[in-house]
Amino acid sequence: MNAFSLALKLFRSNVKTYTFYIAVMTVAVAVYYDFMALKHNPEVLQTREVLLYAKSAAQITSVVTLIVLVFFMWYSSSFFLKQRTKEIGIYALAGISNAKIGLVFAVESIFIGLTALAGGLLFGILFSKLFLMALAKCTLLDVTVPFTVPTSAVTEVMITFGIIFLAL
């Protein structure tokens, strides 16, 4: 077994511990995606009035979402680390070098990140139409919102979260 398969095994056995964490992250990714979808939606972009306020509102909201998210992830990472000192101790006693332990944990958090990202995008896309319709209703805009998946929004979400996951 190498570090990768050990991490995979750990990830599987730890899924329960992480359920809440992954769920919150998934929701956050989904919300963030929906705002991105709004920002990049061609229909919405065409409406002049929207440009005035909805776009900046979307921008602000997405930034706030992002800040909350980063804080949450940073907080729970350190929380998990504390919980897992026992695990780290056992690896150290089993003669696994510090570098390798670090690698195992890094690979594991990449799994977690990818799961949340994939789940979040999926939910975000599924609910994006609903979200945009609700928004159109609220803002009394008369636009019919077609169901589109703007690739630029997907890319932006992936890049943003890719950076966050790597940084933590």
Place this chain on the structure above:
Amino acid sequence: METILSVRSLKKEYGSRGTRFAALHDVDLEVQKGEFLAVMGPSGSGKTTLLNLMSTIDQATAGEIYIDGRNLTRMKNGDLAKLRRNKIGFVFQDFNLLDNMTIMDNIALPLALNKANHKEILAAVEELAAFFGLTDQLHKYPYQLSGGQKQRAAVTRALITKPSVVFADEPTGALDTKASTELLDCLRGLKPKYGTTVIMVTHDAFCASFSDRVMFLKDGTLHARLDSSGSRKDFYQKILEMLAAMGGITNERL
């Protein structure tokens, strides 16, 4: 007889300048291959400190420790990790099993690094588990096991890499007499089957009486030694007398 572990003029100080005090000093010790050694002594006499030094968990202030002829006190971290992986097993009072893994995975964990294939790992785990009477528990989780079973699982994990020496700090501390007896009988049975050396810290005369030899620590230094004549009952009696002579310790299992 082959010496597996030797300790020369070992010293360990704790604290910073001004408040330094020696938790351990002038300790010399030789342990033979396959020996079952018990370390006894009053609380605070330095038993855990000695065990941590010998098992590479902590570093000595002065003196030398050799395992299989290799000087621990001169080793780099990478070499120490390798030594731990190949030569040393650990057992603690509170079992230290991972709650979210089955007993099987817990035991197999130390093998995760050695490039052994899946079948070999499985075979090794099954053989040792049978020796410790855990065959039926392999697919359970730690919370489904009794304390005695958990500790035997922890010992199985410690032995899975076929270490030369197993270090155990109060392994029976959380067990009742029956579970302790089962565990100690297994530890005693290791020598004929696997040739493993066991070094166990205990403050319990009953547990110590299962060993081949008892070293007594007092105020951070070795105070006396007793060798088993073969009869556990006689040995137990001798240990009790020694403890009484040293003063301060009463046995909890009279």
